[in-house]
Amino acid sequence: MPRLPGEQDPLFHRLNASIQFDRRLWPQDIAGSRAHIRALHAAEVLDDDELRVLDEGLDVVAGELERGEFEFLVDDEDIHMAVERRLTEIAGPVGGKLHTGRSRNDQVATDIALYVRERAERGIELIADLMERLVELADRHRDWPMPGYTHLQRAQPVYLAHHLLAYVWMLRRDAARFAATRESAGAMPLGAGALAGLNWDLDREGEARELGFEGPMQNSIDAVSSRDPVLDYLAAAAICATHLSRLGAELVLWSTQEFGFCELADDFTSGSSIMPQKKNPDAAELLRAKAPRIVSSFTRMAGVLHALPLAYSKDLQEDKEALFDAVDSLELALEAAEGMLSGVRFQRERLETAASDEFQAATDIADLLVRRGIPFREAHGVVGGLVRTALDRGVGLADLSPEELAAHSELLDDEYHQVLRERSWLESKVSAGGTASGRVAEQLERAREATAAVRGLAGAPVE
Amino acid sequence: MPRLPGEQDPLFHRLNASIQFDRRLWPQDIAGSRAHIRALHAAEVLDDDELRVLDEGLDVVAGELERGEFEFLVDDEDIHMAVERRLTEIAGPVGGKLHTGRSRNDQVATDIALYVRERAERGIELIADLMERLVELADRHRDWPMPGYTHLQRAQPVYLAHHLLAYVWMLRRDAARFAATRESAGAMPLGAGALAGLNWDLDREGEARELGFEGPMQNSIDAVSSRDPVLDYLAAAAICATHLSRLGAELVLWSTQEFGFCELADDFTSGSSIMPQKKNPDAAELLRAKAPRIVSSFTRMAGVLHALPLAYSKDLQEDKEALFDAVDSLELALEAAEGMLSGVRFQRERLETAASDEFQAATDIADLLVRRGIPFREAHGVVGGLVRTALDRGVGLADLSPEELAAHSELLDDEYHQVLRERSWLESKVSAGGTASGRVAEQLERAREATAAVRGLAGAPVE
Amino acid sequence: MPRLPGEQDPLFHRLNASIQFDRRLWPQDIAGSRAHIRALHAAEVLDDDELRVLDEGLDVVAGELERGEFEFLVDDEDIHMAVERRLTEIAGPVGGKLHTGRSRNDQVATDIALYVRERAERGIELIADLMERLVELADRHRDWPMPGYTHLQRAQPVYLAHHLLAYVWMLRRDAARFAATRESAGAMPLGAGALAGLNWDLDREGEARELGFEGPMQNSIDAVSSRDPVLDYLAAAAICATHLSRLGAELVLWSTQEFGFCELADDFTSGSSIMPQKKNPDAAELLRAKAPRIVSSFTRMAGVLHALPLAYSKDLQEDKEALFDAVDSLELALEAAEGMLSGVRFQRERLETAASDEFQAATDIADLLVRRGIPFREAHGVVGGLVRTALDRGVGLADLSPEELAAHSELLDDEYHQVLRERSWLESKVSAGGTASGRVAEQLERAREATAAVRGLAGAPVE
C-alpha cells in the first residue's frame, strides 16, 4: 500500500501491484477473512453486530467475485486490499476492523497454503483419473506383444500392458508427493501478524480447524517467511510433469510412420497449414514440452528464496505467478494425457511384427546355457557369437544349422528351438514384476488397488 | 561394455566410462551382489560350494575396496564390471555366474536406491544435529531482544530465540522431506533384469528384506527407467539448502560492522591475503552459495529425464555426478552450519539498542486505539500521522507532547506511554507462536520435541 | 489447425491454441505478410489487383488490431490464422492466396526473430537510459567517501561515484549482449516453407531487406527448427537481470536503518498494512527478485529444445510465453531501476562516518612497509599484529603509541600517521581503474563515452 495516497510512481505501481494475478486467490482470501472475524469475535474485538455485518458483507463480496461482477479499482493493489476496500463500501467503517490482528504478511501466506492444499488435492484426483485410464488400457492390451527397448534398441519383448503399467507406478509415486505436499502445507500461518505475533491471543487452533488446516504454525517469523508449500507443490509437479513428458515422447515416437505402433484420435491431433496429409500429435508434443516449464518454476521459486533474510520481503510476491503457471500447466497436462489415451488406437500387427524380431531372444538362449551349467558370462559370449554368425549370414537365430550351433556350443540342442518359439521369450520372464502373463495379471490387480488408494488419498479428510 | 574387446574409440571410452565416479557405490554394489547370490542359491542356480566361493570372494573384494587397495583397470568401465572382474580373478570361472539373472540396468538402479536411502538417513541425522544446536542457542538467548525485520526494515522487535527457532521449523520440514525420500526409494529394482524381468523366479521379497527395502518394485520396466529416488533426494536437498542459504545470508549480514549483531568464531572465518584487519565470514558465504548449486542438480536431473523413452537409456548415467555433488555439498553445509553456530557470539548490546528503536511500537499504539473502539484501518492512519510528526521533529514517539498527541487523537492518554515502555512491545505479542516470553518458552519445548522426533526418524528401522 | 472442422476435443483446444498469448506478435505478423505478398507479386503468383486488395485488406486488419477492435473468434487458433481469416472476410477468396509459398512454421519463426530484434533494440535503449542515470549520479557524488566491501566486511574506502560506476560497466557489457542477440537474429526464416523450401523461387533477399533482416537463413530446416534468437535474448536478459539483482540487493541493504546509506524516494517505496512507520523498498526488492524469473525462462527454453528432433515440432510453441515474460520483466526492471535511482538520496554523513573506520587503511600501512623494502607477505604480518594490538586495547590504529608501533616494526615512523590521515587511503589508490579522484574523473569520462556508444548501438541501422 502507498504510504500516502497518490504518491506512487506509475512504474512502481506496475512493478508492485499484484492484483492482476493474485485475484485468483479470492476464495481463499474470503475464507481466511471469515475465520478471522470469528476469532476476533471470540476475542471480543468484534461484537455480535459487527460480526454479523462483516459476515454478510463478505457474503456480498464473495458473490460479486464469484459472478465476475466485482469491479477492481486502479488502487486495488492486491486481492486483500480489494476485498477490504469493497467490504468497507458495503459494510461501512466497521470494515476497517477486519484487519485488526492481521497483516497482509500472514494473510497472503495463509491464502497460498490453502490454495496449495486444494491444488495438491486436485492433482491427486487427476492422477487417479489418469491411472484408471492406463489400467483400463493395459487390461485391454494384456496379451499384445511389443518390443521392450533399452537405449531405444529392441531388447526383449514385453506385453503392451506391462509397458503401460510402468506409468501407473510413476503416477502412484506422484500422488504420494502431492499428499506429502498437502500435509507439509498443513500448518496455518494466520495469526503470525506482520512477523512477531499479535497483541491479541486469538484462537488460532479454532481458526485452523475452521480452515481445514491441521493446526497453526509454531513460529510467527517462519510463518511469514516461508514459501515451503509452493516449493513442495512445484517439486511434486516438476517430477510428475517429467513423467508425463516421457509418456508424451513415447506417443510421438509410436505415432511415427516408422514405428506405427499407435494412432492418436483425431480430436487430439491437428493438421498442417500447408501439408494436407499431415496428422500431427500436437497434444503429445505439448505433454512432452510442459516439463521444462514446470521444472523451471521450481528453479525460479528456489532462486527467489535464495539468500533472502527473514522475515517477509517483497521478493516473495514472485511466488504466485510461478505457482499458478505450474498449476495450470500440470492440471491441463494430466487431463489432456487422460483424454489422449482414451482415444489412442494401438496397431496390433505392427507391434507384434516388431516384437517377433528374434534377436530379442538372445538372453533366453544365454540363460538356457546357464541352466546347463555354463557361467552366465561365458554363455553371454557364446550367444554373442551366434548373433554375429546369424547377422553375417543375414538370417535369424532359428535359421542356424545344427553345425553352426555346434560350432559355438555343444549344448545347443532342441531346446534351443523351443526357446525361440513365439512368445516363449515373453512367458519366460516369470520373476515378480516381470512381463509373463501371470505376472502382468498380478500387477494389474495391484495397479487397481493402487488407483483406489490414490482415490482414497484425494478424498481423505484433513487429519 | 564393449561389444568386442579393444574396439572402443578412446573418446568414446572417456565419454562412456563411469568408473571414475561410480566407484563410490561399491558398498551398495557389493551388498546387492551378496543378496543376489543368496537368491540364486535359493533358486538352485548356484550350489552350496559356488555360493560359498562367491561369498568369500566378495569378502575379499570388499576388503580391498575398503582399504583402498583395489586396483582399478583401464577396462573397468564401471563399478559393476570392476567388481565382477576382480571377483572372477579371485574366485575363478564361477565369478561368471554372478551376473546370472541380473542386468546392469537393475543393478545400478538398486545401488542408487540403496545409496539414496542411506544419504536421506544421514541428512536426517545432520538436520537433527543442527536443530539441536539451534534449540540450544535459542535457549541461551531467550530474553535477548532484537529487531524483527520485514523488507529488511526494522518492523517489530522479537527475542533472538524466536528468530533462531524459525530455522528449527524449516529444518523440521526438511527432515520430513528426507523421510519421504527414503520411503519413496523403498521399493527394490533388483530382479527387473534388463527391463522385462528374469527367466528365474528369484525370491525378490527376500532380497528386498535382506537389503533393507520395503519390497520389490512392481514393474520391471519402471524399475530400470526410473530415477525418482534421485529426484526426490535432490528436491529435498534443494529446499533444505535454500533454507540454509537464508541462514548463511543472515550470518553474513549480522557480522557486518553496520549490523554488528554477532561475531563468528575464528575457526570459521578467514583473513585477507592483502588486508590484515579483515575477518571474513567465508563459511557463511559458502552456506549461502551452495543452494543454487544443489537446486541446479535437480534441474539437471529432471532435464536428463525429460522426454526420455522407456526403458533404460544411457542418459541415466548422468544421475550419479548430479547426486553425489548434491550429497557432498548438502552434508558439508549442514555440518558447517552446526559448527559455525556452535562458535557464534551474539552482541547483546547491539541487538538491544537496535530493538529499542521506538518506531517498532507503532502497531502497538494502533492496537491500543483499536482496543478503544477505533477501527484498525483508522487507527493505522492516526499512528501514521504520529510517526510523521515525530520524524519531522526528529524525536521519538515517546517524546511527543500531550498537545501533539491530542492533535492526532483524543484517546492517546497515559497508556500510550505504557505501550512505549521497554519490552512491552515484545511481551504484548501473546498469540500462539508469537514472540512474548511465555510463547517462546512454549515453542522451545515443542522445538525440543520436534528435534527428538527427527532423531527418531533418523533411527527409524525400515518399515 | 483442425484436420476437419469441429473435431477438436475442448481439452486439446485449450492445450493447443496459442492465440491468447501469440496475438502480441500481430505487428510482426502483418509486416511479414506484407513482405510476403510483395514477393508473391514479383513471382507473378499474385497479379496487381490481388496485391492491391490484399495490401489494403492487411491495412484494415492492422488498423483493427491497433485500435483493439479486432474480434478474435473461438476458432482462431493462433495469430496467423486469425489474420488470414479476417483478411479473407474483408478481401474475399483472394485472402486464401496469402498462404501460398508459406507455412506457419517459417511464418512464426520470422515473427519471433523480428520481435527479438525489436526487443533487443529496446533493451539497449533502456540500458543506455540507466547508464546515463548512473553516470549522472556518480558525477554528483564524485567525492563522497564510503566503505568498499569484500565479504560484506569493510575493506578499503572508495568514492560513491566509483561504486556506482561499477554498474555502468556491467550494463555496457549487457548492451553488447543485446547487440549480439540482434545480430544473431539477423537472418530471416521466411521462405523456408514447412521445412524443405518452396515450390516458388521467391525473392528472399528482397523480403529480408524489406523486413530489416540482414539476409535470409541459409537452410530451410534450420530456419524452422531453431529458436536461437529466443535463447540469445534470454541469456542476455538473464545476465542483465542478474546485474540488476545486485543493484537491487544493495539498495535494500543501504536503505536499512543499520547501513543508512541512502533513502529511497517515496514514490518507489510503500507502506505497511499494519505498521504505520514502515517505508519499504518494494521496488528494490522486486528488482532483486526478477533475476531468478528471467534465468528460469532461459532454462525452460533450453529444456524445451533439449533432444528435440528437427524440424518444427509443436514443443516450440512453448517459446513465446517464456520470451514475453522475460521481455516484460526485464524492460520493467530496467525502467524501474532508472526511476528508483532518479529519486534516491544518499546520506553523506553516514557514508563518511563508515568510510572513516581506520582499519580500512591496513593495506596502506602494509604498503608503506613495502616501500621501505619489506616483502609484502612480511609487511602483511606486521600490520596484522598492529590490528590485533589496537583491537585488544579497543583503540584505533592512529592511537597506538610509538612504543607499541616500535614493538611491531622499527619502520613505522611519522609517515605512518600520514597514511592514516583522512582520505589519504582513497587518494592512494592511483592505479588505472582505481578509486583515487583523478582516476574516477577519467573513468567518468569513459563511462560517458560508453553510454554514448550504447546509444549508438540502439540507433544503429541494421547492417
Added chain:
Amino acid sequence: MPRLPGEQDPLFHRLNASIQFDRRLWPQDIAGSRAHIRALHAAEVLDDDELRVLDEGLDVVAGELERGEFEFLVDDEDIHMAVERRLTEIAGPVGGKLHTGRSRNDQVATDIALYVRERAERGIELIADLMERLVELADRHRDWPMPGYTHLQRAQPVYLAHHLLAYVWMLRRDAARFAATRESAGAMPLGAGALAGLNWDLDREGEARELGFEGPMQNSIDAVSSRDPVLDYLAAAAICATHLSRLGAELVLWSTQEFGFCELADDFTSGSSIMPQKKNPDAAELLRAKAPRIVSSFTRMAGVLHALPLAYSKDLQEDKEALFDAVDSLELALEAAEGMLSGVRFQRERLETAASDEFQAATDIADLLVRRGIPFREAHGVVGGLVRTALDRGVGLADLSPEELAAHSELLDDEYHQVLRERSWLESKVSAGGTASGRVAEQLERAREATAAVRGLAGAPVE
C-alpha cells in the same frame, strides 16, 4: 587464508579450500604472476635481481606443476597460495614480494578471464572440426533422399545433405557466441587489488598486452565482483550443447530398428551386459544428455551471483567447478560428436524407401492447383480430400483414378502424375535455402566458407 596459523576448523577447511579444483588454473596463475612481476619491476618495486630471482623461481614452479611433481601441502588453500608458498621456498624471502600490489581478488578474476578466453578459443576450434565433418558428410550424401519431418511425422522429402547442413548453421552461430565470449572477457581485472585499486600506478596496459587481453578493466570494483566471462561461456556452451543434444537425439532415433536410417560405428557403441545382440548408441545418448548438465551450470552460476552485493564475496568461489565441468563436458561432447559422425554409415535404401512415401507430395499437388489459379487455402482443402480418399481406399495418391481425381477438382490432369514422379518433390523446392539439388550445392559452398570463417575466428589474434 587463516587469520592465524592452525586456527581453522577442519570442517571450515573442507568448505573453504579450493585447491582440489582450482589447481587447474596454474598455467593462468603463473602467467599472471610473470606479468605482475614485470610490472612491479617497471614500477621499481622490484630491482633487477629480485625480478630475475622471481622469474627463475616461477620457471621452476611451472616446471614442477607441468611435470606433475608439484607437492601440494595441506595448508595450500588455493592455487595462488600454493604457487607463492613454493616460490618462497625456492626463491627465499623475496617470494614474499610477489603479492605486492595484488590481491587474490583480482588475481583469481584474471586467471578465470584468461582461462575462459582459452576455452572459448578451443570451443571455436572444435566447432570448426565438427562443421568440417558435417560438410564432408553432406557432400558425400548430396543426392540421398530422406523424409523431412515436422512433428516427427513425414512431411516433405529432403536430401540427407540438406538435413546435415542444418547443424552446420547452428554451429556457425555457436562459434559466434564463443567469439563474443572471448571478446567480452577481453578486459583484464589484474590491477584492481582487493577492490579499490592499488597504491602503485602499475602499467596495467602493458600487463594486459603481455597476457593477451585487449586492455585493463575500467573499474576496480567491477573487476573483482564480476563473473561475466563465466556466464558468457556457460550461456554459449549451454546453447551449443542444446544443439548437440538434438543431433544426439536424431542419431539415437535413426539407429533404431524402426527407422534404420544409419548404423553407428562399433567404436562408438557398446554392447549389453546381458543381451548379446545389442548395439547401443551410448555416445549419442550421452551427447543428448549433456545439455541439461551444461544448462544447469549456467543456472547455478547465475544463481550464485543473484542478489550478491559488491565487491568480492566468497560465493564467487563457486564459479570454478561450474565452469570446469561445463568446459570438460562440452569439449568432450564436441569431439565425440565429430568422432561418431566420422564412422556413421547411412542406409541409402531405408532412407529412400521412407522418402518415397507419396503423401509427402501433398503440398506439391496443392501448389499445382495454385499455379492454376486456385487460392492456396482452397487447394489445401482439395488435396486434403484426395488424401482421405486414398487413405480410405488404402492406395497411394498416384493410384487414384481419373474419376476420383475429377471428383475433387477438374484441374488435376497429367501434370498431377508428373508432380508425383520420384524426386520431383525434392527438386521442386527451388527457393534459396531449399532442398533442390542446385540449392544444396550452393549451400554446401557457403557452409565451406562458414567453416573457414570459423577456423579464422579460432586463430584470430587478440585485437
